[in-house]
Amino acid sequence: MDQVRLGRTDARVSVVGLGCGGHSRLGMARGATSAQAADLVKQAIDRGITFIDTAMSYGTEEAVGLGMRGRDRTSLFLSTKSWVSNARAETGADYLTPAEFTANLDASLRRLGTDYVDLFHLHGVSLDQLDYAREELLPEMKRQQAAGKLRFIGMTEVFRQDTEHRMLETALPHGEVDVVMVGFNLLNPSARKTVFPLTIKYDIGTLIMFAVRRGLNSVENTREAVDKLIALGEVNPAAINPRDPLDFLRATPGVRSQIEAAYRFCRHEPGAHVVLTGTGSAAHLEENIAAILAPPLPEEAQAKLRAIFGDARSISAD
Template sequence: MHYERLGRTALKVSRLCLGTLNFGVRTTKDDSFALMDEALEQGINFFDTANHYGWQVHRGMTEELVGEWFASGGGRRDKVVLGTKVFCPMSDWPNDQGLSARHIIASCDASLRRLRTDWIDLFQMHGVDPTAGWDEVWQAMETLLHQGKIRYVGSSNFPGWNMVSAQEAANRRNFLGIVSEQCIYNLVDRQVEREVIPAARAYGVGVVAWSPLHGGLLGGALRKLGEGTAVKSAQGRAVVAMSTYREAVERYEEFCLDRGLDPAETALAWVLSRPAVTSAVIGPRTRAHLDGSLRALGSDLSEDTLREVEALFLPPAPTVG
């Protein structure tokens, strides 16, 4: 396993981050435990969750499941760099969401109880709250840091401007501020290359890429749909994007077939090859999915092959008149 510093910190995280979005929802508790055990055994030390994951059953369920796994012993908690998130509504009450100081602190305490741990390594803001000033946000984060409840603060789904304004406010307080930005990044969605990644590189913020397969679209979706074996790629983000990118996906799957490449592993290898990416969030439902991600990490795809893959999804160059 390869490890990288998380942004400008000295914290070392694995290049694959185990995402837990499926745990307890699409994956049973026993299978989720087995995946966490195997990930840790393979050297994946970076786990990501969120306070509202499991909302299909009840908000907080996934954190509870991860906490039960931690409680089963074996030094699990000490080995894991744990990230969770705050922002999304946890109930219908007005103060049970967003980035007010009240909600940040209350949400952290609730996550700690569900996760059965004394500290969160990476406490991530799951979105921008336009009603919360950065002095209020950073005051709350400083309180949690001084109490020993969190170690670092990250952002997720932040536009570049908000990253800059947040970090400048932290700098004025002599606070470390944002050390990572978790954003969607894959062959289909490269919007973060415009402003988010330049901002991250300028401020020493680690980029953690989520949805490297764009909800399964890049994992052989057309073949699976044809075979009737599609699960994730038959719903959500993948289905919405298919109407726009069908021709590109067809070319991509043909490209992989001609060269004996696995589409999912190739797409993940491309994300991991991007110079700004510290880690990529994977969301395996099965051991086979996890094994495929590990193979992508050890991929020996050439620079030429990666450029060819990338070119399949690039729009034609504009005509200069």
């Protein structure tokens, strides 16, 4: 397994991160039991994955705790999260008090069966929540950090709505967070212009979400996503095969599939550290590890992607 330095945390973690949320939630979204989800965590650890991302809201923290049991805790880098409001992140109102926020952290620690997490995030912060998060919750996170319950402070965006990364663009220059989770994929590479220059400048660790999601997991879903980009005027229909917009990628020598290409695309982006993969399937996990460890896409394919999707910024490919 390749290792990467996670920005100023100075931690060395696996370049492949196990994402325990998303549409699959380690298979629990399709009815897998906690024990079956834990088997996927064990498989990931056996394959050398040391970065594991979960959240209070995913319902997978117990499974992660189960999967980690008996492993060397210090060899793993565990990431979890709490919303900043009682309602879903995007609503903005009804903020958690610092005490409620810390109660969430404590509950996560109990479910995970550990007395510290390596990374605790403010989960899905929208631009209108940022001031509250910075003024009220970050100081509380610092107190919990001093108490030894979390090692590093993270923040994740609501990529489905904030497809141009306005929250992170505003937050990053403050230099308060150690790591951010950012949406990035070949149908919306806008973080290349807005986020990565800042994370590189401030030496902030990056976790890539939405590498595949739904928009890239089948030809039909990609066609639907690209149709939206065409309607928005962000992709020129004359530049692609509208029925199968990524056919040229699959025809590229050495590219095994559209999904493989999507993970490779993210892995080799300058500024990208950990590429998260979210799956409920043991076979998909193996394929995705191989994809993330594969070499960069050939330059010709990368150039074509830049020419077609380089200005795309208004969909997340959710």
